[in-house]
Amino acid sequence: MGVIHIDDRDDPRVDDFRDLSTADRRPDRPGGKGLVIAEGTVVVSRLLASRYPVRALLGVERRFAELAAELDGVGAPQYVASAETMAEIVGFHLNRGILAVADRPAPLTVSDVVADARTIAVLEGVGDHENLGALFRNAAALGVGGVLLGPGCSDPLYRRSVRVSMGHVLRVPFGHLTDWPGGLDDLRARGFAVAAFTPRPGSVPLRELREHAPGRVALVFGAEGPGLTETALAAADHAVRIPMTAGVDSLNIATAAAVAFYELASGD
Amino acid sequence: MGVIHIDDRDDPRVDDFRDLSTADRRPDRPGGKGLVIAEGTVVVSRLLASRYPVRALLGVERRFAELAAELDGVGAPQYVASAETMAEIVGFHLNRGILAVADRPAPLTVSDVVADARTIAVLEGVGDHENLGALFRNAAALGVGGVLLGPGCSDPLYRRSVRVSMGHVLRVPFGHLTDWPGGLDDLRARGFAVAAFTPRPGSVPLRELREHAPGRVALVFGAEGPGLTETALAAADHAVRIPMTAGVDSLNIATAAAVAFYELASGD
Structure with a gap:
């Protein structure tokens, strides 16, 4: 043309x-x-x-x-x-x-998304387009192989998400987990340890996650504020926390994910 | 009243x-x-x-x-x-x-800012109010004791910075390094190892920084895009990089800082 x-x-x-x-x-x-x-x-x-x-x-x-x-x-x-x-x-x-x-291409299946991935991110209730875009940028930078969207997530192909991701939503494979939390069992069957992030005391400090999950890992994050549902937490193999100063709100979801992505990548 | x-x-x-x-x-x-x-x-x-x-x-x-x-x-x-x-x-x-x-209180001196800090952040050319606010939030969450602003940084007390920081600019001590890069020598004299972040090959992977700098550390960050000046890099003790996937832009400055803050805190 x-x-x-x-x-x-x-x-x-x-x-x-x-x-x-x-x-x-x-x-x-x-x-x-x-x-x-x-x-x-x-x-x-x-x-x-x-x-x-x-x-x-x-x-x-x-x-x-x-x-x-x-x-x-x-x-x-x-x-x-x-x-x-x-x-x-x-x-x-x-x-x-x-x-x-x-044009929007046909969505990827879960099999497509996880095929070559050692570490993936799974999101529940992440509705903010900027956070979603930033998370994809962080996934691309820190070697996360794919993103799966559980219930309540917004569309990563919204204009603002694409922009904030610096275009990495177009590069990092993503798909939808329509069965929830059953999709987490499916990931387990594919060899992933399911690690759910929560500030809850008694959860495993992020630094120690690799000891518990030396192979493929699915890192599950909820939205800033409400965090993961009990349903998601109950379906996970490990509850994991990023150690934080007392009295401080949780990190922004994309930032927390970056810290987790970094730890998993550099712990190998 | x-x-x-x-x-x-x-x-x-x-x-x-x-x-x-x-x-x-x-x-x-x-x-x-x-x-x-x-x-x-x-x-x-x-x-x-x-x-x-x-x-x-x-x-x-x-x-x-x-x-x-x-x-x-x-x-x-x-x-x-x-x-x-x-x-x-x-x-x-x-x-x-x-x-x-x-009201704006009297600014803190460098001595005030570093007094109780084991890890501090030093910024050069960070002009974006949102990034600055987000960095303070991350500093508060991940145990960084103070922030020093070198040349070209904006005012952390701008309304947008205060909001994005979730109010943590009011809590994390900060001050200005007016002598640049001489202020970095001053930090060294106060017992800080000065670690400058750069994607440059040959720099120390973040994971290994603690081996080189077991005590007080000043983490020096430049703006997303231009990064630190040669002047700042030359004045540092260590050049440090966050390992990243080839072909991906650097992380957002506040996100990169969060990863570094996490590593320094959990490596102790």
């Missing part, structure tokens, strides 16, 4: 990029969910390298130039616009200067 | 709370800096327990009731208003329902 210059804010060819602040709701699309939106050269290049089918790109000339190598061989149309026209299309001024939009 | 009901949005007694979105700039105050603003019962209770001189509180009846125990003996006026009047005063609807405002 190559490069197409867009001068008219109402050009229907850039409809996928229209009014981005509401782009996560698309009643016209399957499930009512939005397309996957990548913002900025870093995230766009991750999208281009991912399994996600790119529909189109929209950006200013300079940003396309920066991505020339990554765009080599990309068949999706590249819509070039001025910063002003782009702002009129997306509904606000976008500092990052380039966007790409992709 | 006790409880005072405020019905008039223009009442001059609540001027400290007026138009909160611009409250960080107060040309009428020393240094042009705003007062310290605590939002919500958790942060307000931390402020009440801190060394910060509280000037006044403003909130809805229900939130004052929740803080009754913490407010016992507090001399500052407690302005009670409806949610509507409060929104008119502060300029937007505030879900948290209660605010407190305090």
Whole structure:
């Protein structure tokens, strides 16, 4: 398709990029969910390298130039616009200067997600899009092979999650555990020790987890505040805590996960 | 002073709370800096327990009731208003329902900050208020005794930093290293090993830092992206890295700091 210059804010060819602040709701699309939106050269290049089918790109000339190598061989149309026209299309001024939009691929199965993973994260009730995105970024950085979403989690492909993850939601395999907490038994059957995080006294300090779980580990986290349900805690093999100063609230969920990911990775 | 009901949005007694979105700039105050603003019962209770001189509180009846125990003996006026009047005063609807405002106390000296600390954090160029706030929260949770701000750091007492820190900027001692990088030599003279974080190959993996630095440690972090300057790296005793997956951007600065704080605390 190559490069197409867009001068008219109402050009229907850039409809996928229209009014981005509401782009996560698309009643016209399957499930009512939005397309996957990548913002900025870093995230766009991750999208281009991912399994996600790119529909189109929209950006200013300079940003396309920066991505020339990554765009080599990309068949999706590249819509070039001025910063002003782009702002009129997306509904606000976008500092990052380039966007790409992709279809949602078929979800991965649990088998797909855990296939090559030694350590995975399992989430229950993590509804905050920023925390979810940050957790994926931390998983990518610290060698966690996959993420499974239990009940009450939000959609990691929301625009804000994709952005906060720096595009790593497009890279770290994820799927859904629809049977809960039965899905944890399934993970156990696949050779994972199930370690549930809780500040509860009597739980194993994180530093000692490797002694109890030397092989594959599923690290289970609940939302900041409520934490894991009793149901999830009862279904785990180990209750684990990150030792913390008395009187301090728990860490942010993505931060707690990073600490756990680090410990598991460097304890090997 | 006790409880005072405020019905008039223009009442001059609540001027400290007026138009909160611009409250960080107060040309009428020393240094042009705003007062310290605590939002919500958790942060307000931390402020009440801190060394910060509280000037006044403003909130809805229900939130004052929740803080009754913490407010016992507090001399500052407690302005009670409806949610509507409060929104008119502060300029937007505030879900948290209660605010407190305090004067900035005299800054702590480096000696004050490090006095009881075995591990401290030293920051260079950390300008993002959310990252700064999150770092203080992590320091409080993971037993870091103090924070020293080198050049290019923003003000931890900005409203957003106080909020993101969950009020822990009011609790974790902090001060400024005005001599840079000379201040790092001063820390060394006080018995600290100076450990600078960098992704550079050849640096010590975090897991091994305790072997090199068994005593007091100053953990030095730069901003996400640029990282530490050569000047700072050259002045350190150890260059330390958090082992990360190839091709992944560095962790968020507050997250990297949390991992380091955890390692230092649990390696003891």
